[in-house]
Amino acid sequence: xxxxxxxxxxxxxxxxxxxxxxxxxxxxxxxxxxxxxxxxxxxxxxxxxxxxxxxxxxxxxxxxxxxxxxxxxxxxxxxxxxxxxxxxxxxxxxxxxxxxxxxxxxxxxxxxxxxxxxxxxxxxxxxxxxxxxxxxxxxxxxxxxxxxxxxxxxxxxxxxxxxxxxxxxxxxxxxxxxxxxxxxxxxxxxxxxxxxxxxxxxxxxxxxxxxxxxxxxxxxxxxxxxxxxxxxxxxxxxxxxxxxxxxxxxxxxxxxxxxxxxxxxxxxxxxxxxxxxxxxxxxxxxxxxxxxxxxxxxxxxxxxxxxxxxxxxxxxxxxxxxxxxxxxxxxxxxxxxxxxxxxxxxxxxxxxxxxxxxxxxxxxxxxxxxxxxxxxxxxxxxxxxxxxxxxxxxxxxxxxxxxxxxxxxxxxxxxxxxxxxxxxxxxxxxxxxxxxxxxxxxxxxxxxxxxxxxxxxxxxxxxxxxxxxxxxxxxx
Numbered sequence: 522x523x524x525x526x527x528x529x530x531x532x533x534x535x536x537x538x539x540x541x542x543x544x545x546x547x548x549x550x551x552x553x554x555x556x557x558x559x560x561x562x563x564x565x566x567x568x569x570x571x572x573x574x575x576x577x578x579x580x581x582x583x584x585x586x587x588x589x590x591x592x593x594x595x596x597x598x599x600x601x602x603x604x605x606x607x608x609x610x611x612x613x614x615x616x617x618x619x620x621x622x623x624x625x626x627x628x629x630x631x632x633x634x635x636x637x638x639x640x641x642x643x644x645x646x647x648x649x650x651x652x653x654x655x656x657x658x659x660x661x662x663x664x665x666x667x668x669x670x671x672x673x674x675x676x677x678x679x680x681x682x683x684x685x686x687x688x689x690x691x692x693x694x695x696x697x698x699x700x701x702x703x704x705x706x707x708x709x710x711x712x713x714x715x716x717x718x719x720x721x722x723x724x725x726x727x728x729x730x731x732x733x734x735x736x737x738x739x740x741x742x743x744x745x746x747x748x749x750x751x752x753x754x755x756x757x758x759x760x761x762x763x764x765x766x767x768x769x770x771x772x773x774x775x776x777x778x779x780x781x782x783x784x785x786x787x788x789x790x791x792x793x794x795x796x797x798x799x800x801x802x803x804x805x806x807x808x809x810x811x812x813x814x815x816x817x818x819x820x821x822x823x824x825x826x827x828x829x830x831x832x833x834x835x836x837x838x839x840x841x842x843x844x845x846x847x848x849x850x851x852x853x854x855x856x857x858x859x860x861x862x863x864x865x866x867x868x869x870x871x872x873x874x875x876x877x878x879x880x881x882x883x884x885x886x887x888x889x890x891x892x893x894x895x896x897x898x899x900x901x902x903x904x905x906x907x908x909x910x911x912x913x914x915x916x917x918x919x920x921x922x923x924x925x926x927x928x929x930x931x932x933x934x935x936x937x938x939x940x941x942x943x944x945x946x947x948x949x950x951x952x953x954x955x956x957x958x959x960x961x962x963x964x965x966x967x968x969x970x971x972x973x974x975x976x977x978x979x980x981x982x983x984x985x986x987x988x989x990x991x992x993x994x995x996x997x
Contacts (some may be wrong), residue, residue: 547944558607559583586986592752610760627708628745628782637677644723649772659851664776665783670854679743683719694718704742715739745782791908815972819959820863820872832858844995854887862911900938912960926955952985
């Protein structure tokens with residue numbers, strides 16, 4: 522404190538006698554910016570006086586180190602390109618060294634991790650924040666053996682929060698446009714946690730700071746990755762705005778980094794699934810173009826198609842030619858795997874999921890309160906233990922439930938099972954295999970899936986018009 526007072530007293534007569542010109546003020550401002558930047562991100566330990574000595578080799582080396590890491594010409598000078606980069610928004614994790622309380626490069630010693638969203642930004646609806654975080658999780662889940670599920674209470678491995686300025690971890694945020702977020706490497710307590718600066722303007726697109734992109738980057742830190750000097754990498758420290766979210770993918774640099782810690786996924790999604798006696802069917806990652814592929818359940822969801830298999834599902838949309846592949850638990854952590862049936866009721870914006878003698882209701886990414894419920898609340902007799910398949914006719918507002926060689930029909934208006942059922946599948950859907958795994962209604966047809974085959978059924982002509990492979994919907 523005495524040293525600081527001495528500097529202030531020394532400065533007062535000089536500053537009052539010789540007012541700084543505009544250029545001198547700008548030069549001072551640039552030096553202050555550079556010193557703060559190098560202290561924050563390049564482990565510079567110096568004082569103002571030392572920094573102002575142009576002959577200081579330490580300063581030149583630190584500037585060169587920063588320039589080289591961020592892809593600039595390593596001149597060691599505060600040129601315009603260097604200052605421009607220093608003013609860009611970026612991750613708050615250092616590029617050189619590490620948080621001093623985290624020596625080494627730790628990683629999680631388990632493959633299933635939990636996360637919890639502690640609070641929300643006022644910039645986005647809650648479900649938009651949930652979706653951004655879930656998509657960020659999927660980015661890393663798809664290239665590693667790691668799986669994630671969301672907690673709504675208690676302590677999770679990765680606690681996610683929005684905060685401003687000083688927020689209790691000794692790494693204060695600096696307001697809008699600078700440090701966007703920071704995260705801690707794997708471990709207990711504060712380790713693994715992610716903090717977003719709520720002074721930023723968080724968005725779902727490129728109009729502000731895109732939450733998904735920053736979350737995916739910070740999650741890389743939570744899993745043990747530090748910054749990359751590769752400008753194409755997600756783990757590059759500077760924030761790059763972008764517009765084509767649907768085309769986002771990890772660079773090979775990111776994949777190499779994360780797989781050096783955890784290894785690749787258990788099996789490639791493009792390799793054929795060949796069950797053996799020692800590997801139960803469904804215990805490996807299913808391949809979308811396996812000729813023997815069958816589905817557990819199929820449903821629409823807000824104009825998209827969902828094809829469920831084991832712990833996974835393919836998500837096909839009209840605007841993306843290539844179907845996405847995800848874990849069920851990534852989108853709906855409380856849902857079971859190995860589903861029996863699924864269908865959407867468009868008028869209620871709800872998808873119903875069946876497993877055993879229970880069913881769940883979901884809207885978007887949220888499982889609705891009050892579920893699961895027993896299937897017998899729908900009007901099934903006590904002898905029915907599970908549903909094989911289901912589909913809802915949105916025009917007629919009728920839902921069809923298939924069990925073994927019979928089917929029931931449910932009226933969505935009266936919310937009751939219709940009289941005169943069950944009926945034989947063979948009587949009303951001639952040509953369809955009596956054991957139905959899943960049913961989909963599209964383009965005026967019903968598509969009945971049975972094993973690796975599907976039957977295109979015309980309800981007006983009451984006949985099967987084509988027999989196709991089940992995987993045809995996945996662009997195989």
